[in-house]
Amino acid sequence: xxxxxxxxxxxxxxxxxxxxxxxxxxxxxxxxxxMSFLEMFDVLxxxxxxxxxxxxxxxxxxxxxxxxxxxxxxxxxxxxxxxxITTCQLHMRSFADGDTIIVEPWRANAFPVIKDLVVDRSAFxxxxxxxxxxxxxxxxxxxxxxxxxxxxxxxxxFAAAACIGCGACVAACKNASAMLFVSAKINQLAHLPQGxxxxxxxxRAMVHQMDKEGFGACTNTGACSAECPKExxxxxxxxxNCEFVKANVVDSHE
Amino acid sequence: MxxxxxxxxxxxxxxxIKYKSTVPLVNPSNKRNLEVLIIGSGLAGASxxxxxxxLGYKVKxxxxxxxxxxxxxxxxxxxxxxxxxxQNDGDSIYRLFYDTIKGGDYRAREANVYRLAEISPNxxxxxxxxxxxxxxxxxxxxxxxxxxxxxxxxxxxxxxQTGQQLLLGAYSALQRQIGMGxxxxxxxxxxxxxxxxxxxxxxxxxxxxxTGELERHFGHAVLICSGGYGNVFxxxxxxxxxNATAAWKAHKSGAYFGNPCFTQIHPTCIPVSxxxxxxxxxxxxxxxxxxxxxxxxxxxxxxNPNEIPxxxxxxxxxxxxxxxxxxxPRDVASRAAKERCDAGFGVGSSKMAVYLDFKFNMMRxxxxxxxxxxxxxxxxxxxxxxGKDVIKEKYGNLFDMYMQITGENPYETPMxxxxxxxYTMGGLWVDYNLMTTVPGLYSxxxxxxxxxxxxxxxxxxxxxxxxxxxxxxxxTIGAYLANEISVKPESTDHQAFVDAENSVKExxxxxxxxxxxxxxxxxxxxxGKVMWDKCGMARNAKGLQEAIDEIKVIxxxxxxxxxxxxxxNEFNPELEKAGxxxxxxxxxxLMCIDALHRNESxxxxxxxxxxxxxxxxxxxxxEFSYVAxxxxxxxxxxxxxxxxxxxxxxxxQRSYK
Numbered sequence: 001x002x003x004x005x006x007x008x009x010x011x012x013x014x015x016x017x018x019x020x021x022x023x024x025x026x027x028x029x030x031x032x033x034x035m036s037f038l039e040m041f042d043v044l045x046x047x048x049x050x051x052x053x054x055x056x057x058x059x060x061x062x063x064x065x066x067x068x069x070x071x072x073x074x075x076x077x078x079x080x081x082x083x084x085i086t087t088c089q090l091h092m093r094s095f096a097d098g099d100t101i102i103v104e105p106w107r108a109n110a111f112p113v114i115k116d117l118v119v120d121r122s123a124f125x126x127x128x129x130x131x132x133x134x135x136x137x138x139x140x141x142x143x144x145x146x147x148x149x150x151x152x153x154x155x156x157x158f159a160a161a162a163c164i165g166c167g168a169c170v171a172a173c174k175n176a177s178a179m180l181f182v183s184a185k186i187n188q189l190a191h192l193p194q195g196x197x198x199x200x201x202x203x204r205a206m207v208h209q210m211d212k213e214g215f216g217a218c219t220n221t222g223a224c225s226a227e228c229p230k231e232x233x234x235x236x237x238x239x240x241n242c243e244f245v246k247a248n249v250v251d252s253h254e
Numbered sequence: 255m256x257x258x259x260x261x262x263x264x265x266x267x268x269x270x271i272k273y274k275s276t277v278p279l280v281n282p283s284n285k286r287n288l289e290v291l292i293i294g295s296g297l298a299g300a301s302x303x304x305x306x307x308x309l310g311y312k313v314k315x316x317x318x319x320x321x322x323x324x325x326x327x328x329x330x331x332x333x334x335x336x337x338x339x340x341q342n343d344g345d346s347i348y349r350l351f352y353d354t355i356k357g358g359d360y361r362a363r364e365a366n367v368y369r370l371a372e373i374s375p376n377x378x379x380x381x382x383x384x385x386x387x388x389x390x391x392x393x394x395x396x397x398x399x400x401x402x403x404x405x406x407x408x409x410x411x412x413x414x415q416t417g418q419q420l421l422l423g424a425y426s427a428l429q430r431q432i433g434m435g436x437x438x439x440x441x442x443x444x445x446x447x448x449x450x451x452x453x454x455x456x457x458x459x460x461x462x463x464x465t466g467e468l469e470r471h472f473g474h475a476v477l478i479c480s481g482g483y484g485n486v487f488x489x490x491x492x493x494x495x496x497n498a499t500a501a502w503k504a505h506k507s508g509a510y511f512g513n514p515c516f517t518q519i520h521p522t523c524i525p526v527s528x529x530x531x532x533x534x535x536x537x538x539x540x541x542x543x544x545x546x547x548x549x550x551x552x553x554x555x556x557x558n559p560n561e562i563p564x565x566x567x568x569x570x571x572x573x574x575x576x577x578x579x580x581x582x583p584r585d586v587a588s589r590a591a592k593e594r595c596d597a598g599f600g601v602g603s604s605k606m607a608v609y610l611d612f613k614f615n616m617m618r619x620x621x622x623x624x625x626x627x628x629x630x631x632x633x634x635x636x637x638x639x640x641g642k643d644v645i646k647e648k649y650g651n652l653f654d655m656y657m658q659i660t661g662e663n664p665y666e667t668p669m670x671x672x673x674x675x676x677y678t679m680g681g682l683w684v685d686y687n688l689m690t691t692v693p694g695l696y697s698x699x700x701x702x703x704x705x706x707x708x709x710x711x712x713x714x715x716x717x718x719x720x721x722x723x724x725x726x727x728x729x730t731i732g733a734y735l736a737n738e739i740s741v742k743p744e745s746t747d748h749q750a751f752v753d754a755e756n757s758v759k760e761x762x763x764x765x766x767x768x769x770x771x772x773x774x775x776x777x778x779x780x781x782g783k784v785m786w787d788k789c790g791m792a793r794n795a796k797g798l799q800e801a802i803d804e805i806k807v808i809x810x811x812x813x814x815x816x817x818x819x820x821x822x823n824e825f826n827p828e829l830e831k832a833g834x835x836x837x838x839x840x841x842x843x844l845m846c847i848d849a850l851h852r853n854e855s856x857x858x859x860x861x862x863x864x865x866x867x868x869x870x871x872x873x874x875x876x877e878f879s880y881v882a883x884x885x886x887x888x889x890x891x892x893x894x895x896x897x898x899x900x901x902x903x904x905x906x907q908r909s910y911k
Contacts, residue, residue: 016824016825032530034527034528034661035530036532036659039531039532042530042775043530046773046775048819049773049828050773052819053819055827055828057825057827060494061319061324061326061493061494061495062324062326062328062329062493062494063493063532063533063535064329064533064535064536064655065655065658066328066415066417067319067325067328067493068323068324068328069319069320069324084654085658089655089658090658091658091659091661093661114464114825115824115825118825120320121320121321122320122321122441124321125321125322125429125432125439125441126433128425128426128429129430129432129433132426132429133384133385133426133427133429133430134383134385134426135430136383136384136427137305137308138301138304138305138308138380138724138725138728139380139725140383141376141379141380141383142379144338144378144379144381144382144388144396145338145340145395145396147382148393148394148395149390149394150392150394151391151394154387154388154389154390157385157387158389158412158413161387161412161419161422162415162418164418165321165323188385188387189385192385194382194383194385195385
C-alpha cells in the first residue's frame, strides 16, 4: 500500500568523524500516513540504492521504542514533534503532505558523529561502568521477598529505571548535559534498599565520569525531560544533586 | 558422530545437585589464564559474561549494536516465570517443569527442563539483589501474574517492560566487570567466523563495523549467545538487526542445528498495515489476562465492534478451550485465530485480524474500585472510567504503543490483533553442558534449541536466557576448561586464523562485487514471503517442497543480482545486512527441510496432514519423539536423531480443554 504524501527531506550527511558534513535534500513521494518515520527512511534508502547512491546511515534496532538505538533530531527536536515517543514510534500521520523535514544527528561533543545520523554514545556505557550498578556477584542473593520494598519506592525506582539510554536528553540540552541520564540511574538505586551500601560512592563516581566525558553543565532548563521519550522526570536531577552534595560532605569527613 | 546429551545419571531431581558437587573445578590462578569469547550481550550473553568474569576468567564480549544494553532481550514485555510459589497457589519446581514439557508438546529434554525450573527461583533473587524494580504489592512483596499454558500465578514482571529491566540488571553487572577490566567489550562488532584448531573452537573472526577491519580473537572457549532467527521471515517481532549469522557460522563449522523448523508464532501482535511494513509489534501475552478474544459470529461483518451485541460475538478460545480459555498456549491461540480468519470471520480492513477486548474486565475492575471507594449505585460510565484507570496502570505503555502504531484508541474500541513470528525454539544443538557438537563451542539462550521443545510458554525465554548465563554455564564450562589449563593462548598468526579471515574476506568481496540491480531488502522480503506462506503457521508436504525449490532460486538470484553500495573498509550497514540475509537464505532452506521431514504436528509446527478431527495438532510419538539435529556438509545436510526419553512425565495428547 502506498500513500499520498509527498515530502522534502533535508538530511545531514557526513562521511566520517574526520569529514565535514552538510545537508542534502531529497524528495520522497507516495508516503503512507501509516508508515513509521524510519519506514519512510527505508523507502528513501531504497530509492538511493536503486540509483546507485549510498543510503543514509542511521541507528535503529527494535523499532518498538525500547532499545534506545534510534536517534534522529527532527525539525529541531530529538525524536521529532510528538511527546513521549522515540523516532521509531513516530508515524507519518504526524506530518502533512508537502512538508519539509529537517533531520540531523544528536549534536554533542561527547557524542561524536560516526557517519550521517549515527553517533557514538559509548560515553553512557562508561558512566554506568563507573558506578551504575549494585556490586553483587552471581550467587550472593537472598530470597527476593526477604527485603520488602514499599510499592511507592518500587514505583519511583521503576519510573527512573525506564530510561532507555538513547541520549535525547543530551541532544535536547543547549549545554549537552547528561544529567538526566545519570540522575535516573542514581535515583533508581537510591530508592532501593539494595542500592544503599554504595550510594555515596555511586553518586561521586558517576558524576565524575560524566564530567570527564565532556558533557556540559545543567542549568535547569528542563528541555531534557520535556524531550525524553520515556518522560523521565526532572526531579531526578534535583535528587541527584542532593545525593552528590551529601556524598561530598561525607567524603570530606572520611 | 553419535549424539551424546551427557545427561548425568541419577534421579531427575538429583541430577543437577550431584553434577554441581562433582564437576571438575578450575582454580582461581588458572582461571586468569583462560580466555572466553562471548558473542551477544542479551540476557544470556551479558549474564554469562558478567558471571564468568566474576569467577576470574578473561572474557571478551561482542555485540553488533552500539551498546550491550540494546540487545533485543530489552524488548521482552510480559514477564519471567519462577517456581517461587509466593502466591500459595500450588506451584512447585515439578509443576513448572511439567508445564514447560507439556507446553513444548513433549519435544524437550526432561533433564534440561527440570534444571531450568530448579534454577528459576535463584534468578528472581539475583535480579532483585541487582536492584531490578519488579512490580510490588502494597505490603512490599513481589507481585505475580498469569501467563498462557499455566494455571498458577508465577510470572514476575515490571509493568510491560520486564525484559528491559532484567537486561539492564545484567548489563549493569557486565558494565561493572568492564569497568574493573575483567571483560573487554567490543561494541559494533560482528562475529563472522569460528576458528577451529585441532577440532576445538579456538577463536573467532570479527568485523569492526565502524572501520570494516577484520579482527582475530583467540579464546579457550566460544559462547554463542546471539539470539534467535525469527527474521528469516522478514516480518517478525525481532529487532531489525536480529540475525542468525553467528549461529549459522557455528553450524557451518560443525555445530549441529537442532529442530530448525520449530518457530513460535505469537498470537497477539499488531496486524500488518501495508507493504512498507518493516517489522511487527507484539502486544504482550499478559494482555490475555484481562482481554477476551473474539470475532463476530457472522462472517464478513463490517459493523463497528462496539455495535456488535454480546450474543453475536464468538469468544472462540473460551468456546473451544473452556479450561484455559484465553490463556491457552501461544501455538494453540495462533492457530485458532488463523482458523477463524481463514473461515471468513476476520475483522479490520485486511480481514486478517481478531479482536482483543478489554471492556468486560474494565467493568469488572471498575465495580471493585467503586466498592472500594464506597460509591453507591455507580453509573455504567463511572464504572468504566474507574476500570480504565486500573487497566491503564497495568498496561498503559502497551496501550500507548498500540495507539501510536494504529492511530486507534484501545480504551474505546477493542484492539485488532493477529499472529506474528516471535521466537525460535530451534537453534544450535547442545548437550546438558550447553556445549555444541564442536568441543569448546557453547550456545546459550534463544540461540540454542534446548528447553522449549516445539513451543515455548510465555515468560520462559527470559527465564532460560538468565538461567543459562548466571547459573548453568559458570559450572558447566569448568567441566571443559579444567582440561585446558595447560593450553597456552594460540597466536592469531596461526594458519587457522589466516584461513578463517581469508574466507570472510572472500565473502565480503563477493557481496560487494556482484553489482546487480536489487537491494538486500528486496531478497529478504522475497524469502520472508515464501517462509511465511509455506513454512509458517500451517505447513504441508507440497508447500514445503515448493518452498525449498523457491528458496534455491532466490538464493541464486541474490548471488547474481544483488547490489550492495559502499565499501568493505568503512561503516556500511548495507553490507552487514547482505551478509545476514545470505545466511538466512541457507537457514530458510534447512527450516523447510526439517519441517518437511517431521511429518507430524507438534507445538508450533503444524503439519496439515497430521491433525485430529477437531483440528488440533496430532503428534506421532512412535516415529518422531526425537530431536532432529542437522549436520552441515558441502551445501547439504545429514539428519541425526537424539531420542527423547520421558521417565518422569507421562506423555499424553496435549489438551487445554
